[in-house]
Amino acid sequence: MKSQGPRKNSHYKQGYYGVVNPDKYVGDISKVIYRSSWEERLMRFCDLNENILSWSNEPVAIPYYDPLTNVTRRYYVDFAIVTKDPNGAITKWLLEVKPSKQIAPPKAPTRMTDKQTDNYLRTAKAYIINQAKFEAAKLFAADKGFKFGIVTENFLFRQK
Numbered sequence: 585m586k587s588q589g590p591r592k593n594s595h596y597k598q599g600y601y602g603v604v605n606p607d608k609y610v611g612d613i614s615k616v617i618y619r620s621s622w623e624e625r626l627m628r629f630c631d632l633n634e635n636i637l638s639w640s641n642e643p644v645a646i647p648y649y650d651p652l653t654n655v656t657r658r659y660y661v662d663f664a665i666v667t668k669d670p671n672g673a674i675t676k677w678l679l680e681v682k683p684s685k686q687i688a689p690p691k692a693p694t695r696m697t698d699k700q701t702d703n704y705l706r707t708a709k710a711y712i713i714n715q716a717k718f719e720a721a722k723l724f725a726a727d728k729g730f731k732f733g734i735v736t737e738n739f740l741f742r743q744k
Contacts, residue, residue, distance in 0.1 A: 597621040601641075604631050610640040610664070617641065622681050623662060625740050630665055637674070639665040644678075648720035652709060659717040664730070676730040678721055684736040686714060 601616040601624060603609045608631065609616065618624040623641070630639035645658040663679040690707040693700035718734070725732040 597624065599624070601627045601631075608636065608638050610638050610643070620681065622683075622735075622737070622740055626663065626679070626681055626735055629740075630663070635668050637666040637668055639663060644724075646717075646720050646724045648717050651712060651716055659720060661721055661732075663735075676728075678725045678730045678732050679735050680718070680721065680733075681735045681740075682714070684738060686710060687718075687734055687736070 596619060598617070598619050600614075601618050603613040603616055606613045616627065618627055618641070627639075627641065630636045641663050642660045643664040645660055647656055648659045649655075650657050661678045662681045663677075665677045665679060667675050667677065669675070686707075688711075690704055690711055693704050718732070722732045724730075
């Protein structure tokens with residue numbers, strides 16, 4: 585697990601989550617760090633949902649090959665959870681929290697201004713790296729008996 589606390593000067597909401605059901609959390613409940621409001625929202629969901637049997641955040645480092653730098657790096661998947669469906673089937677998941685726009689290829693700008701070009705290059709690089717991370721996570725998950733999934737705003741903010 586990452587040893588750092590929340591980063592300062594980030595534009596994302598960050599902090600420590602106060603676990604309500606400590607018997608469900610796997611790990612040290614005094615170090616449950618969220619790095620965005622979306623992660624905090626998923627933590628609350630896992631903590632309070634009776635179909636989530638156990639959960640942890642940033643539970644494992646997964647090696648992945650960064651195709652932009654030709655270097656092997658470590659990727660800390662956001663969550664590991666164990667779920668129970670209505671039929672009693674147990675499923676183990678490794679989950680990543682990402683906006684849907686970060687899991688789809690970026691669209692080239694209609695006008696190639698410097699600002700739009702820079703933004704396109706930045707999002708294209710992030711997309712390429714995310715794809716490498718996700719592929720490594722899928723293989724790692726399958727090897728360990730887990731499924732890999734990406735949680736987006738479509739799940740986090742769906743209407744009930």
